[in-house]
Amino acid sequence: MMQFPRHLKSFCKLLQKQNTVFDFGPAIKLPISFYNKNHLQSFTTMAEVTGLTNSEANELCKPPHPSTKDFIFNQTMLRIKDPRKSLPFYTGVLGMKMLQKMDFPDGKFSVFMMGYENDADIPINSSQITQWTFTRKGALNLTHNWGTESDPDFKYNVGNSEPIDFGHIGVMVPDVYAACKKFDEQGVAFKKRPDDGRMKGLAFVMDPDGYWIEIFNANTVC
Secondary structure: OOOHHHHHHHHHHHHHHHOOOHHHHHHHHEEEEOOOOOOOOOEEHHHHHOOOHHHHHHHHHOOOOOOHHHOOOHHHHHHHHOOOHHHHHHHHHHHOOEEEEEEEEOOOEEEEEOOOHHHHHHHOOOHHHHHHHHHOEEEEEEEEOOOOOOHOOOOOOOOOOOOOOOOOEEOOOHHHHHHHHHHHOOOEEEEEOEEEEEEOOOEEEEEOOEEEEEEOOOOOOO
């Protein structure tokens, strides 16, 4: 509980009318609760905000239904403004390969399926490439709606500004510091460098549209 000074009474009444929410960052919004003059004016504190316990999380996860045994998490889709900027980034900077390009003239958009695959495994036969592409695990679907690249004011909400929703994708690398040194040489924009903040040894870079990409090593991520 926190008691507000009396001289803030009128200000608090204004906040009450506006249903004010205090914003402490992208992950936490604390609602302000107002009571009558005979009660303390209080707010929910960070100490009262908790996540799931391990046992609760485990209980919430149900056994997979047998019918899902052949399901595969194939892709995450990101909308991109300009493939002439995005494709060089995801290939030349992050080292992905374009597994397949598909055009949809009726809808005026193209899909670029990206991923980390060996060249020798990519089918040469065009009749096999689609089935192969859509049975990969962890592919990235870059979708370009034709014409967005010609609009100087056009941009996508990448999820880390209001309204906050989508977060980021992640790329595991053998050496975070070596990868970031290379990114620096290539002029990549950083959101977080490996030694910034409290979480050391991982970084966040941004693609041409501003999407965040976590750069981490599996041996040091925790």
